[in-house]
Amino acid sequence: MGKAILFDMENLFIIKIGGNLLDEPDGLSLFLERFSAIREKKILVHGGGKIATRIGQRMGIAEKYQAGRRVTDEPTLELVTMVYGGLVNKKLVARLQSLGCNALGLTGADGGLIPARKRPVRDQDFGFAGDVDYSALRADACQSLIRIGLVPVFAPLTFDPDAGGMLNTNGDTIASALAMALSAFYSVRLIFCFDRPGVLERMEDSASVIHDLDRARFEELKSGGALHSGILPKLTAAFEAIGHGVSQVWMGEPDQLEDHLNSGPGGTLIHP
């Protein structure tokens, strides 16, 4: 009989906050205080869509869509690199620093952490949109940053190592990819913080929270068209994560975060 080496892996919280939350000063302040207060290892991933839209309008950069999905043409890539990687990311970092949280702002290009591939053109051309393969993530380099006491704060941007350019990538996807890759080193708890108290059974009824959601139920809801827009990519990312070594995936409002971290009820737990 061989030797069994048993050990508990350290917890790592990976928390994604959505674009709507960034637009709401009170909610954001509350969230940043709660996030700073988490004593365990942690990573923040942010979105930022609405701010990019507003600044794009001022610069005369029109939004382009194909089949209902935003296309990242070259002006849009410059816009999101500025807004996500600069404005949103650095404002969050400076505020977290002032709250005593040793935040370090990152995109996927920094330290080569999240290489991606420009989405291949098939029926549609989504432009500079980056597809991430979590197994290509430099999880070891990310762990090195955490080990020296830093709290990574990721903007929703990746990069193309061959072309040497940035790529636009969904923040939920980045959070999920980080969670899967870092599960090699940590017991990862992935949290999606947004402006609803969990996944809702009936879009307009905030009391209809589904507290426990497994894949079968998810497929059922999806085919029934009951899921509100924006939640679908989040849930796809969530189920991918829970199927690839991530210890726990939870969704809810910033208000509920503290209670959830203390094992309280509320919000939606994802089950395989």
Added chain:
Amino acid sequence: MGKAILFDMENLFIIKIGGNLLDEPDGLSLFLERFSAIREKKILVHGGGKIATRIGQRMGIAEKYQAGRRVTDEPTLELVTMVYGGLVNKKLVARLQSLGCNALGLTGADGGLIPARKRPVRDQDFGFAGDVDYSALRADACQSLIRIGLVPVFAPLTFDPDAGGMLNTNGDTIASALAMALSAFYSVRLIFCFDRPGVLERMEDSASVIHDLDRARFEELKSGGALHSGILPKLTAAFEAIGHGVSQVWMGEPDQLEDHLNSGPGGTLIHP
């Protein structure tokens, strides 16, 4: 008699590139290749003024001046946070990564590396301009990043740890402050790369390079009004550095960089 522990400190190159260089694709490509090829420890500091001006114009953000110096009002602070910390910084990082250089983009807020103080309002109010005291720099945290194999790439931004906001700071000042602070750990060689072959005795004569410049001569040139605009803050930063433990300070064009690193002539060496 006490014990004398003698050792050679490792070299660290801190290279500042100016805004003009960022606007010139060929010169920038050449520079990035040369920078990537440096095998020793290194840091890049960049400016970016012209790009911010262009994007500010598109967004309807007017430049404000007081006594000939740019004032960083709130819209300008947002602009430079986006452009310096996002667009310019991440583009450089992605390109360096594709050249095999493990670049990590930073502002002074990231990791709390460069705390600064909002310039006090006396006769003039320069707005969100940050004054840096190099002794407050988190040189140890910066060294930790270098130790884990990263190449820091700094945007010309610092932060106010009390207010939790970003501050606009001259890139030459940041390069010089980093050089002074990191002289505790490394033998620092500070390099200002710009679009002239060194400090010129006669502004319009690129053959009039002063190869060796000491403080006495600098004061002489300054009082004689012979120094072209833009070089004055650079030289002030350079002489501060050479007076505070920095091993060598050099100024010249990207073309001359390789030759200089191989102890060749050319450019301007700063002497105490």
